[in-house]
Amino acid sequence: MAGNGSGATAGSAAQRLETELKRAIVGLELRPGTRLSESEIADRHGVSRQPAREALIALSRMRLVEVLPQRGTVVTKISVGRLMQARFVREAVETAVVRRACDAFDRDARERIDGFIDVQERFASAGDHDSFQRYDELFHIALAEGAGCPLAWEVVRDIKTHMDRLCQLTLFDAPAMLALVEQHRTIIRAIDAGDPDGAAEAMRQHLTEILRAMPRVEAENPELFE
Amino acid sequence: MAGNGSGATAGSAAQRLETELKRAIVGLELRPGTRLSESEIADRHGVSRQPAREALIALSRMRLVEVLPQRGTVVTKISVGRLMQARFVREAVETAVVRRACDAFDRDARERIDGFIDVQERFASAGDHDSFQRYDELFHIALAEGAGCPLAWEVVRDIKTHMDRLCQLTLFDAPAMLALVEQHRTIIRAIDAGDPDGAAEAMRQHLTEILRAMPRVEAENPELFE
């Protein structure tokens, strides 16, 4: 209850550590290749080794870190190949979601989305990259929920995490972010119009756009890629 | 190396426990609603509570169990709604996979598949449900790998696990299993013919078929559903 300015104190220490480490990895405070250790993380966060261990195991499940038994744990490097596969899977799921959304879309979710887009547009104009990404996530969550398939979001979530890590390097400027917001609007317009093909195509372009800068980013930061 | 006849002794105790528990849950030896406990599992398998705990956490991530803090852990009941969503997501991913397979398909994987289907057909004729499912899994793995998207399988795997649990209740007879094998052949034929729409439609029907018995199964075993 005491105002958690930002560090949401989730239930268990393990979960808190997990979200905190995830944030740090996606935000590139922990750069790919960084060596971690249960003990160090535990000490640094003032908890025991057990929660730290469980957090690292969770992160290894979503391939944000790689734990090498009896050797150590490292932050996984960005893999172009895996990101291409990730985009492929995400495109398959999210285009299917928007297609379904054209048939039937939950009204509450539909209204929420308008608000999300508006707020996201403001953050985009302000160049607030982190808040922009937070509302981007809310948009895609509401899309899945509105289409009646929250499970789709659970599948997409981990994939999006990796894409977000790349986006941290892409350093979108305000116009680029505004363009992405406009793509969200295009998707929603197609859904409202009941145009499945148009919605799917808009989503496809949206996801393609996000990774377009990958070659440049890789050329500029080869040490972060594998 | 040394032939692991069946009880594949994976690396860590936690992982061994996880696969063993997963097998037991999918095989309905641990029925939905069963109460578990870290201590009991640890004792029963002759290890400490820690590996048992990690295994349960892993299973809770894929929603095979639900752990209620300070209260207990239960095997999740089968949810019709979630299974419908699961089919939706799986259909989205796997139809995309077969479409891509029509463009380019790895030759080694292609050859492996023929073998898988033949073996699976034999198990189907023999009415060996477990082995049938094992080769069904190998088929879908090879499909994803052959299409160059092993990540797609990782996404589908957990979903398929839940569908497999339902299939355990469906009690396919030999003709039904042979029909499913024939659907596999239809998918492959469409891929060989370079017919994306045909392949996708065949996959769609295949996945629809699997869940067709769900209403009957739910009516016969209401206590296993939520």
Place this chain on the structure above:
DNA sequence: CGCCACAGACTTGTATGGTAGTGTCGACAA
């Protein structure tokens, strides 16, 4: 007879000590 309080036996969560395995670095011999 019905209801409430309390005690005990559970549960998961956390902390800590000990173990086996791996890479590293330095001494030593060819």
Place this chain on the structure above:
DNA sequence: TTGTCGACACTACCATACAAGTCTGTGGCG
């Protein structure tokens, strides 16, 4: 100089002990 061997420091992994919360059953009271 180079190749080899050995002690050491470090890791994740496992076992055990403790803490905190929840349900249950029971006994006393109204």
